[in-house]
Amino acid sequence: MDHLIEDTDDWLGNPTPLETCRHQLRMYENEFEALTLKLDRALANVQGLVEDNDALRQERDSLRMKLATAESVAADERRRATDIETRSNWELMAKNKHISHLATEIQILKGENPYESRFPHQRETDRT
Numbered sequence: 001m002d003h004l005i006e007d008t009d010d011w012l013g014n015p016t017p018l019e020t021c022r023h024q025l026r027m028y029e030n031e032f033e034a035l036t037l038k039l040d041r042a043l044a045n046v047q048g049l050v051e052d053n054d055a056l057r058q059e060r061d062s063l064r065m066k067l068a069t070a071e072s073v074a075a076d077e078r079r080r081a082t083d084i085e086t087r088s089n090w091e092l093m094a095k096n097k098h099i100s101h102l103a104t105e106i107q108i109l110k111g112e113n114p115y116e117s118r119f120p121h122q123r124e125t126d127r128t
Contacts (some may be wrong), residue, residue: 107114
């Protein structure tokens with residue numbers, strides 16, 4: 001059987017087993033260097049993403065604080081506006097009451113009956 005297998009180690013241009021191993025080793029080293037470069041780039045990208053994330057988190061937290069402050073100020077201003085509106089309504093009611101009282105006094109001074117209806121009474125037949 002051995003006589004059918006041809007020994008090609010001494011042929012011109014064929015690499016020796018040692019040369020083949022060295023070539024394979026160089027290919028592995030090149031692949032290792034390429035993967036190391038990719039890994040370094042990926043780590044740098046991850047580090048950049050982490051820094052961006054930290055910056056965005058800080059900005060988000062700052063904006064949340066500003067929003068909370070703005071909401072608090074808005075609530076205070078709404079309460080203040082409600083207080084002003086309530087006070088204004090009470091003052092208007094008091095003024096209306098005072099005006100009504102003065103109008104009644106004027107009618108009394110004129111000799112008019114302020115409690116008398118100004119409109120003529122309706123007849124019973126007109127009511128429905």
